[in-house]
Amino acid sequence: MATASPAPHSPPKLVDGVPNGHPGTGARGGDVDDGIPIVDFDVLVNGTADQRSQAVWDLGRACEDWGFFMVINHGVPEDLKKELVEACKELFGLPEEEKAEHLEAEPMAPIRIGSGFYAVVDGARYLRNYLKMFAHPELHCPAKPAKLRDISAEYSAKTRDMLQQLATAISESLGLEGGRMSEALNLDSCFQILVGNHYPQHTGPGDLGVGLPAHSDHGLLTLLFQDGVDGLQVEHDGQWVLAKPLPGAFFVIAGDQLEIVSNGRYKAAIHRAVIGSEQERMSFVSMISPSMDTVVAPVPELAQEGKGLEFRGVKYRDYMAYQQSNKLEAKEALNIARMQLHGDTNGRVEHH
Ligand SMILES: O=C(O)CCC(=O)C(=O)O
Numbered sequence: 001m002a003t004a005s006p007a008p009h010s011p012p013k014l015v016d017g018v019p020n021g022h023p024g025t026g027a028r029g030g031d032v033d034d035g036i037p038i039v040d041f042d043v044l045v046n047g048t049a050d051q052r053s054q055a056v057w058d059l060g061r062a063c064e065d066w067g068f069f070m071v072i073n074h075g076v077p078e079d080l081k082k083e084l085v086e087a088c089k090e091l092f093g094l095p096e097e098e099k100a101e102h103l104e105a106e107p108m109a110p111i112r113i114g115s116g117f118y119a120v121v122d123g124a125r126y127l128r129n130y131l132k133m134f135a136h137p138e139l140h141c142p143a144k145p146a147k148l149r150d151i152s153a154e155y156s157a158k159t160r161d162m163l164q165q166l167a168t169a170i171s172e173s174l175g176l177e178g179g180r181m182s183e184a185l186n187l188d189s190c191f192q193i194l195v196g197n198h199y200p201q202h203t204g205p206g207d208l209g210v211g212l213p214a215h216s217d218h219g220l221l222t223l224l225f226q227d228g229v230d231g232l233q234v235e236h237d238g239q240w241v242l243a244k245p246l247p248g249a250f251f252v253i254a255g256d257q258l259e260i261v262s263n264g265r266y267k268a269a270i271h272r273a274v275i276g277s278e279q280e281r282m283s284f285v286s287m288i289s290p291s292m293d294t295v296v297a298p299v300p301e302l303a304q305e306g307k308g309l310e311f312r313g314v315k316y317r318d319y320m321a322y323q324q325s326n327k328l329e330a331k332e333a334l335n336i337a338r339m340q341l342h343g344d345t346n347g348r349v350e351h352h
């Protein structure tokens with residue numbers, strides 16, 4: 001299934017199909033030597049000046065080469081992750097009537113419980129149940145199970161703090177001041193979303209089902225952990241790589257807003273979720289983005305000589321609404337921000 005190196009607009013094959021075999025089949029990796037970069041958060045934050053600058057450099061390479069990496073020594077307690085898993089399991093197990101007000105809510109609703117990606121456009125054909133909650137600046141949480149609110153509040157605060165610190169280091173890795181990216185994106189008042197994903201076992205023909213097709217995330221940075229069952233694959237050099245975490249590690253996925261703000265230096269990573277027939281699977285996402293009202297544009301200092309800026313400014317609310325209301329198709333949503341597709345020589349922009 002190896003394909004030639006992908007051009008920015010052409011994601012690897014297998015956008016919807018999955019290879020036969022267990023979740024590792026058809027995807028390279030799944031062992032310790034798969035090359036997925038590892039970032040030691042503790043060194044990044046508390047290391048000596050030398051250690052820090054090495055860690056920032058490594059982080060930059062991870063963003064440039066993969067847009068995807070593991071974070072170890074992150075300080076988010078394992079118990080909190082377990083509690084979140086349990087609370088989400090309870091939610092998915094509740095009778096429909098207890099969740100009715102949030103079921104199949106529209107794309108920008110602060111609480112959404114549903115199946116597939118956006119059932120209105122994808123017909124819920126993916127093997128996935130989800131809970132999406134706006135977590136910051138205000139936490140929106142279903143009333144049941146009652147414990148979900150406190151757990152989500154704590155989890156969102158801890159992971160938000162961590163992601164903001166990562167954003168500072170990523171800014172430095174781009175050769176900017178640590179605070180530059182946060183300032184450009186107004187990250188002090190960031191928007192955050194939590195997503196719980198449940199993938200029931202695949203029962204159809206073939207050994208694997210698609211939980212989520214190939215896509216990039218609409219935000220700036222996505223933090224993800226799973227409940228022990230593999231199934232996340234990331235596209236790297238035109239191949240799918242099975243993402244197997246080190247014990248306790250998080251995955252970080254570069255999102256579309258990072259690609260825009262870095263003027264294409266750091267690409268949003270294409271990833272997907274597959275599910276086998278033996279075990280169900282859960283994963284949890286904590287994503288930070290600029291506030292809804294922020295117009296996200298490349299940091300001007302990152303304009304490339306002769307090429308200028310690759311992206312125009314798009315208000316994050318509009319971007320998210322577009323991405324969440326349409327079929328999930330690789331990095332299609334990013335096209336609404338591409339200068340070459342929307343700009344003209346007079347500097348006017350067309351709206352999608
Ligand atoms: O379940 C996974 O591992 C991937 C989830 C994901 O990509 C998402 O929620 O955007």
Ligand SMILES: [Fe+2]
Pocket residue numbers: 215216217271
């Ligand atoms: Fe994703």
